[in-house]
Amino acid sequence: MQNILSGLRVIEGSAFVAAPSGGMTLAQLGADVIRFDPIGGGMDYRRWPVTNSNESLYWHSLNKGKRSIAVDIRRPEGQEILSRLITLPGDDCGMFLTNFPAKGWLSYERLKELRKDLIYMNLIGDRHGRSALDYTVNCKVGFPSITGVGRADEIPPLNNPMPAWDVITGQQIALGLLAAERHRSRTRQGQLVKIALADVALSTLGNLGYIAEAMINETEREAIGNNIFGTFGQAFECNDGERVMVVGVSPNQWKAIVSVSDTENQLQELQERMGLDFRKEGDRYHGRDEITAILKPWFKRRPFSQVSAELDNAGACWGKYQTIHETVNSDIDCSTDNPMFQMVDQPGIGAYLMPDHPLQFTGVNRDPVRRAPKLGEHTEEILAETLGLTGSEISKLFDGKVVASCG
Amino acid sequence: MQNILSGLRVIEGSAFVAAPSGGMTLAQLGADVIRFDPIGGGMDYRRWPVTNSNESLYWHSLNKGKRSIAVDIRRPEGQEILSRLITLPGDDCGMFLTNFPAKGWLSYERLKELRKDLIYMNLIGDRHGRSALDYTVNCKVGFPSITGVGRADEIPPLNNPMPAWDVITGQQIALGLLAAERHRSRTRQGQLVKIALADVALSTLGNLGYIAEAMINETEREAIGNNIFGTFGQAFECNDGERVMVVGVSPNQWKAIVSVSDTENQLQELQERMGLDFRKEGDRYHGRDEITAILKPWFKRRPFSQVSAELDNAGACWGKYQTIHETVNSDIDCSTDNPMFQMVDQPGIGAYLMPDHPLQFTGVNRDPVRRAPKLGEHTEEILAETLGLTGSEISKLFDGKVVASCG
Numbered sequence: 173m174q175n176i177l178s179g180l181r182v183i184e185g186s187a188f189v190a191a192p193s194g195g196m197t198l199a200q201l202g203a204d205v206i207r208f209d210p211i212g213g214g215m216d217y218r219r220w221p222v223t224n225s226n227e228s229l230y231w232h233s234l235n236k237g238k239r240s241i242a243v244d245i246r247r248p249e250g251q252e253i254l255s256r257l258i259t260l261p262g263d264d265c266g267m268f269l270t271n272f273p274a275k276g277w278l279s280y281e282r283l284k285e286l287r288k289d290l291i292y293m294n295l296i297g298d299r300h301g302r303s304a305l306d307y308t309v310n311c312k313v314g315f316p317s318i319t320g321v322g323r324a325d326e327i328p329p330l331n332n333p334m335p336a337w338d339v340i341t342g343q344q345i346a347l348g349l350l351a352a353e354r355h356r357s358r359t360r361q362g363q364l365v366k367i368a369l370a371d372v373a374l375s376t377l378g379n380l381g382y383i384a385e386a387m388i389n390e391t392e393r394e395a396i397g398n399n400i401f402g403t404f405g406q407a408f409e410c411n412d413g414e415r416v417m418v419v420g421v422s423p424n425q426w427k428a429i430v431s432v433s434d435t436e437n438q439l440q441e442l443q444e445r446m447g448l449d450f451r452k453e454g455d456r457y458h459g460r461d462e463i464t465a466i467l468k469p470w471f472k473r474r475p476f477s478q479v480s481a482e483l484d485n486a487g488a489c490w491g492k493y494q495t496i497h498e499t500v501n502s503d504i505d506c507s508t509d510n511p512m513f514q515m516v517d518q519p520g521i522g523a524y525l526m527p528d529h530p531l532q533f534t535g536v537n538r539d540p541v542r543r544a545p546k547l548g549e550h551t552e553e554i555l556a557e558t559l560g561l562t563g564s565e566i567s568k569l570f571d572g573k574v575v576a577s578c579g
Numbered sequence: 580m581q582n583i584l585s586g587l588r589v590i591e592g593s594a595f596v597a598a599p600s601g602g603m604t605l606a607q608l609g610a611d612v613i614r615f616d617p618i619g620g621g622m623d624y625r626r627w628p629v630t631n632s633n634e635s636l637y638w639h640s641l642n643k644g645k646r647s648i649a650v651d652i653r654r655p656e657g658q659e660i661l662s663r664l665i666t667l668p669g670d671d672c673g674m675f676l677t678n679f680p681a682k683g684w685l686s687y688e689r690l691k692e693l694r695k696d697l698i699y700m701n702l703i704g705d706r707h708g709r710s711a712l713d714y715t716v717n718c719k720v721g722f723p724s725i726t727g728v729g730r731a732d733e734i735p736p737l738n739n740p741m742p743a744w745d746v747i748t749g750q751q752i753a754l755g756l757l758a759a760e761r762h763r764s765r766t767r768q769g770q771l772v773k774i775a776l777a778d779v780a781l782s783t784l785g786n787l788g789y790i791a792e793a794m795i796n797e798t799e800r801e802a803i804g805n806n807i808f809g810t811f812g813q814a815f816e817c818n819d820g821e822r823v824m825v826v827g828v829s830p831n832q833w834k835a836i837v838s839v840s841d842t843e844n845q846l847q848e849l850q851e852r853m854g855l856d857f858r859k860e861g862d863r864y865h866g867r868d869e870i871t872a873i874l875k876p877w878f879k880r881r882p883f884s885q886v887s888a889e890l891d892n893a894g895a896c897w898g899k900y901q902t903i904h905e906t907v908n909s910d911i912d913c914s915t916d917n918p919m920f921q922m923v924d925q926p927g928i929g930a931y932l933m934p935d936h937p938l939q940f941t942g943v944n945r946d947p948v949r950r951a952p953k954l955g956e957h958t959e960e961i962l963a964e965t966l967g968l969t970g971s972e973i974s975k976l977f978d979g980k981v982v983a984s985c986g
């Protein structure tokens with residue numbers, strides 16, 4: 173944890189990946205993020221992957237560093253506590269993040285009555301108000317149609333297993349809250365901020381040039397396997413079956429590949445034969461299959477250890493294909509050798525490697541990575557210290573089962 | 580463009596996707612982002628996709644909303660201008676974003692001499708100082724090994740064509756600059772902020788639960804095609820060949836699938852036969868192949884138009900598989916019907932659909948989406964108005980070819 177956002181407080185009511193990861197990000201940067209959940213947990217409290225004892229590694233990974241209050245959200249007394257928490261006074265309070273339906277007591281209009289300058293971040297599925305998940309927006313923007321090899325309109329589309337839109341949205345939610353807070357600190361104005369998961373994917377399609385390409389060039393992208401579009405990049409197999417991804421995008425990266433593989437003459441001959449100039453990225457793309465054929469034997473004749481040493485020596489840009497299990501169990505960057513990671517004990521689950529945020533703020537200390545809370549772990553302290561309720565008020569809430577702790 | 584960050588100024592020297600998209604994000608939110616480039620353009624000024632006249636749709640899409648100054652960076656006079664620009668006084672200035680080598684005149688140490696509280700965001704490849712691109716970190720964290728169908732250690736790995744790590748990093752860079760600026764406004768302390776592309780991928784692996792799963796459960800994820808891990812989600816083909824992704828993650832989503840397909844009895848029988856309870860997500864995952872077989876005929880008997888109407892009617896969560904060309908040319912969400920998009924003329928290229936940032940700040944107006952600058956379009960105004968140089972000083976720089984405009 174890095175205390176760069178020290179003092180900032182955000183209340184979160186959320187499910188799935190994007191919204192919880194937005195709150196987690198702010199917690200990793202030192203904010204006090206209070207997550208509320210129904211007593212017993214919400215719909216993703218047991219989401220897979222789970223341990224043998226049915227603890228969710230998904231839920232606990234996405235809620236690191238937050239405080240937890242467990243409340244019966246259906247009851248007016250529970251709603252009142254949360255409304256007060258969301259609209260607490262103070263410059264660093266009054267920020268709410270949710271992907272729950274913004275209706276009734278949880279609507280912006282209702283909460284704004286309690287704090288006029290509330291900042292309310294509302295994640296929705298699409299702009300029409302329909303639900304959407306990463307997988308239903310990913311298919312919509314076309315990337316599954318160019319995963320694999322073949323013509324986009326002929327091959328069966330293939331999903332990306334990593335929910336990229338969720339992860340991007342999570343960072344944008346954190347960004348949006350900071351931007352709105354900066355604005356409020358200057359103007360005293362709060363506001364509703366909305367973001368639709370589908371729009372995150374569609375805007376990225378534009379920012380990466382795909383929309384311009386389809387409209388201006390009127391072309392359709394093909395699925396090109398492990399090649400990189402418009403330049404040179406390809407996967408190669410070593411003689412022990414290990415695989416590496418090698419890229420020649422910048423001039424230096426390309427020179428490194430040519431020199432390490434000692435293929436300058438062959439590539440020179442190829443350029444002349446094809447009428448191409450491999451100093452140009454686009455020409456390297458035109459000649460990608462022929463270049464790959466020339467480079468392939470160099471990798472195929474060496475074990476991975478030698479390939480890796482020679483590529484590093486030449487200053488090439490490359491990566492090793494690993495399974496997730498391999499990465500976690502044998503990659504030194506996925507270990508405590510990397511200062512971003514720490515081994516942390518998660519009660520009920522055990523100790524495992526937890527990441528801090530990848531941003532490294534050299535002006536503040538790196539404090540220990542904070543685990544996820546147990547459900548309701550901070551109910552009492554939030555009621556007493558954050559909301560300022562008296563002991564008897566708190567007892568009444570526990571006795572009436574309006575709130576619960578994890579004990 | 581939304582003026583939420585009005586007044587903020589960031590200087591950017593960058594290439595590839597992540598760093599430029601970070602600056603573009605801040606420009607979309609109203610910051611004055613000044614990008615410097617070598618005269619004639621940097622290494623990605625002509626990167627693919629390009630138009631028939633060799634204008635880069637990649638470069639122009641990633642640099643929307645910025646101002647451009649073209650400078651001979653190798654000459655001391657050019658370096659001095661940029662150093663002064665990066666370290667201009669004022670609360671809203673003194674922020675620099677780069678993925679260039681942080682050495683010599685461009686090092687944090689050197690620039691800090693000119694402005695003690697400088698905020699310097701430095702994107703690097705990996706923590707060891709090696710270069711890395713999206714594709715070389717993606718293979719490292721294992722997602723290509725679970726794309727497609729089969730055992731992670733047996734199938735050939737398959738790259739994701741969408742550079743997710745670059746896009747995520749871009750948003751994190753914008754987030755990090757805002758967090759550091761908030762910190763500076765409270766403490767008067769600037770700082771160097773570092774972020775490594777490889778760490779972005781590794782931290783995400785942890786945040787999504789994959790690291791915990793590999794360490795605690797000691798299992799390896801399989802490549803499961805278009806299924807969603809741990810719950811129910813699958814791609815189905817309609818009778819006209821169109822495909823849809825349908826998800827049953829939440830209880831309501833699952834109920835909608837069962838009711839619309841009228842398969843309650845068959846699924847009930849299946850549960851009993853397999854000893855599963857499909858109210859549990861994990862049990863839906865265990866029975867995914869059998870569930871898919873039961874649902875398949877419902878889709879296969881209907882054209883897409885009917886499938887889509889019935890799914891919407893039932894409140895199901897689903898998406899259509901489209902090629903990028905289809906999305907751009909026939910999806911109403913990828914058109915000016917969506918307030919996030921505007922048709923904007925990009926000189927030298929033509930008019931195309933450009934997105935604003937997906938965050939929608941309801942407390943500020945949506946101003947027109949700003950196109951990318953022409954290279955050096957703002958050189959003169961930046962020298963005169965931002966740096967305050969005199970007419971004769973500026974003439975001398977142009978005459979000496981230290982700077983250039985686009986004219």
